[in-house]
Amino acid sequence: MSSEKDFSEIVSGLAKKRGFYWGPSPEIYGGSAGFYDLGPLGKLLKNRLENVIRTSFVKANFWEVECPTVSPEIVWKASGHLDGFIDPLTKCTKCEQVYRADNLVEELADGESLKGLSLEEMTSRIQELGIQCPKCKSELGSVEQYNLMLKTTLGLDQTAYMRPETATSTYLLFRRLLTFFRDKLPAMVFQIGNAYRNEISPRQGMLRLREFTQVEGQIFILDADEMNWAPYEEVKTETLPLLTYQSQESGSEDVQKVALEQAVKKGYFQKPAYAWCVWLAHKIFSGMGFDDSNMRLRQHLPTERAHYAADAWDVELHTKSFGWVECCGIHDRGNYDLSRHQEFSKQKLSVKVDKKPVVPNVLEIAFGVERPLFCLIDNCYDVNEKGEVWLRFPPHLAPIQAAVFPLMGKEELVGPAAEIYHDILDSGLVTQLDQGGSIGRRYRRQDEIGTPFCITVDYDTLEDDTVTLRERDSMQQVRIKRSEVVPVLHQLVKREITFSSLTT
Numbered sequence: 001m002s003s004e005k006d007f008s009e010i011v012s013g014l015a016k017k018r019g020f021y022w023g024p025s026p027e028i029y030g031g032s033a034g035f036y037d038l039g040p041l042g043k044l045l046k047n048r049l050e051n052v053i054r055t056s057f058v059k060a061n062f063w064e065v066e067c068p069t070v071s072p073e074i075v076w077k078a079s080g081h082l083d084g085f086i087d088p089l090t091k092c093t094k095c096e097q098v099y100r101a102d103n104l105v106e107e108l109a110d111g112e113s114l115k116g117l118s119l120e121e122m123t124s125r126i127q128e129l130g131i132q133c134p135k136c137k138s139e140l141g142s143v144e145q146y147n148l149m150l151k152t153t154l155g156l157d158q159t160a161y162m163r164p165e166t167a168t169s170t171y172l173l174f175r176r177l178l179t180f181f182r183d184k185l186p187a188m189v190f191q192i193g194n195a196y197r198n199e200i201s202p203r204q205g206m207l208r209l210r211e212f213t214q215v216e217g218q219i220f221i222l223d224a225d226e227m228n229w230a231p232y233e234e235v236k237t238e239t240l241p242l243l244t245y246q247s248q249e250s251g252s253e254d255v256q257k258v259a260l261e262q263a264v265k266k267g268y269f270q271k272p273a274y275a276w277c278v279w280l281a282h283k284i285f286s287g288m289g290f291d292d293s294n295m296r297l298r299q300h301l302p303t304e305r306a307h308y309a310a311d312a313w314d315v316e317l318h319t320k321s322f323g324w325v326e327c328c329g330i331h332d333r334g335n336y337d338l339s340r341h342q343e344f345s346k347q348k349l350s351v352k353v354d355k356k357p358v359v360p361n362v363l364e365i366a367f368g369v370e371r372p373l374f375c376l377i378d379n380c381y382d383v384n385e386k387g388e389v390w391l392r393f394p395p396h397l398a399p400i401q402a403a404v405f406p407l408m409g410k411e412e413l414v415g416p417a418a419e420i421y422h423d424i425l426d427s428g429l430v431t432q433l434d435q436g437g438s439i440g441r442r443y444r445r446q447d448e449i450g451t452p453f454c455i456t457v458d459y460d461t462l463e464d465d466t467v468t469l470r471e472r473d474s475m476q477q478v479r480i481k482r483s484e485v486v487p488v489l490h491q492l493v494k495r496e497i498t499f500s501s502l503t504t
């Protein structure tokens, strides 16, 4: 466990040193836990992840929307967040330090859990277990509910909350969306935007944030379509790495690679449309650089599920820092959300099926962008025995895709190098012109930030119009024509060709 914690510090150390992320923010005022700034490379990386996410949803026929991040209290009353989005807290009676009661028990009492207990039961369980304030060893106070939403005020006195997820704001658009989709369901939309959770003393850096970018895709769908879903037919032979709740209950962590249609046949998924959502989440995370060696789909145990949820699976990513990390939830929410908003808004949120009003169901894919971002840096981190570090990002995700070096800072070399740099930039890739220090030092700097390709302009360039192209992972070099630099880079970044195909 201690070595795992050290690794997360190594990752964060590199991330801070090279400008991926900084914090807690604002650093010069001591920082508030759960807030981070993205540096230039972190922002580029996050943009790349968001591009993968956006493209994947659009290809799957979802439409993007954007809603306000603040909504009045009634919205959160209706959504259930005001009453249900809560953590159990206990405060030390002496030093007044506040703790998450459930986490404290899990950390300090082996095998114990407060899951499913009432507040009174939690309080007496903590006393029975003899758990005291870890800081000053005094008695802990009674367990109380604490709402995780950030409260604010609109105008002089209207209570409002920062959204703790994007989904609710999307549900509120249902009537408008129905018109947009010409009264036809299913309707598929997604949103990428900020959400806020007022976590008590968040730790684990980028994994537990008070402000983060959330992605949520929603399908508004009727019962019949959930069982008869055309996109499922196209992908049903593809396999997914599944960890079912039955395996977990039998104490197994073994992932089974199961074809989608087998999983439906065996009852792991009840509905083809839901199975397709799990497939889509897996596809999005594959695009973000994870494969089945470091990704699994874990089904929630029946005790973990929200009361209205028919089924729930998570995408989990394996990290060297924290082991398996929950990164995405796929939820079958039934018609809970639209029914609640229909009740509270007194607006009709139903459609006609056989001349009767029916409130549609929601299938949902929900995740934050910062977690896969951290997991990717963690997974791509590599170090050799000399202590030299690489970030082995897949080329399509690397913040900087190619760096250009003039061999020396002489005008006759800097000129052509700058021209190549501008050509690459104009072609839509991100590049950097670096003239400082020896070529070896410059390669090392780019390896450390994950730049997959470097181009060096030398005196041969002036003779025969060729440059050296060097690949990060193999450290191999090849001479290519200057006119081929841009097309070859695009093919390499899109993985249409391999570097080794250039060397033979």
Ligand SMILES: [Zn+2]
Pocket: 092, 093, 094, 095, 096, 097, 133, 134, 135, 136, 137, 138
């Ligand atoms: Zn205390």
